[in-house]
Amino acid sequence: TLKYNRVHVQTPPMWTKIESYLENALKKSREAFKEAIMLKIEGDDENKLRLYCEKILMDFYNLVDVFPTLSRKIGERKYIVQNLSSLFKFYETTFGNISIDWIESHSLSAKLTKSSASSGIVKLDAKGVRSFDGKEIWHMEVAGPPSSPTTDHAVGDTKKSLHSDILNLVALFLDHLDISVKTAMNIKVFSLQAIGYRITLYSLSITDDGSFLASELASAIIPFSFEGRSKYKAVLYLMVLFHDEFMKQLSLMQELDFNINYDEGDTVRDVLKISKSLQDLLKWRQYS
Secondary structure, rough: OEEEEEOOOOOOOOOHHHHHHHHHHHHHHHHHHHOOOOOEEEOOOHHHHHHHHHHHHHHHHHOOOOOOOOOOOOOOOHHHHHHHHHHHHHHHHHOOEEEEEEEEEOOOOOHHHHOEEEEOOOOOEEEEEEOOOOOOEEEEEEOOOOOOOOOOHHHHHHHHHHHHHHHHHHHHHOOOOOEHHHHHOOOOOOEEEEOEEEEEEEEEEOOOOOOOOEEEEEEEEEEEEEEEEEEEHHHHHHHHHHHHHHHHHHHHHHHHHHOOOOOOOEEEHHHHHHHHHHHHHHHHHOOO
């Protein structure tokens, strides 16, 4: 059972540190823009937030410094490499808590569905494996060229994305089948879907009755010209939100290692609503 929700997410505390920095930089032109994105953010002791923003904005500037407008008539793979990859490849190299694999990457959790009737092979536009536990907790799907996404492609990618999210969450729960449902409701996996020029960040969790809950967290438009640079405020807000949610999940998963109290009512094993083949897997895990 799947439910959908568009949630109002609390603004991450770290956003206040960089909002004024971004507004200052994004209002500047050319050389002044390059100088502004290198300014230190007060209160960011480790300087990672500013460094991440600098990498993203400098990469964008290097794309539009000679020809200020990028062609919108590009294919899906060029869109990923040129416009989207920097958001996560620089996240990986700046924060060091996730490993990203790109384009036609095989989903790890999809192997749970392998059977005589299914190869268990699902290819993703990108996936992220958390360094802490080796779990696939993020993936990305891009619905074709940005200038001409088709309805069929968008619908197909949406279904594929939800299916991948569910399997990623189930794969996480296989190591924590006996935690309480109350605790499990806070565990999430994430995905980014790109349709046209819009990117949207989603999370997936479970409800108290074991249903899956997909939530839209944030959305932004990818700019294709230097004149459209102000759109990066929303893009970077989405990424700051992703980082905040990621770190909350990391803390939660670390805390689970100390949770050995199984007398808190229903557990994940009791309520999780999944297919018959995966139910058999849960039973096997109970005795393994």
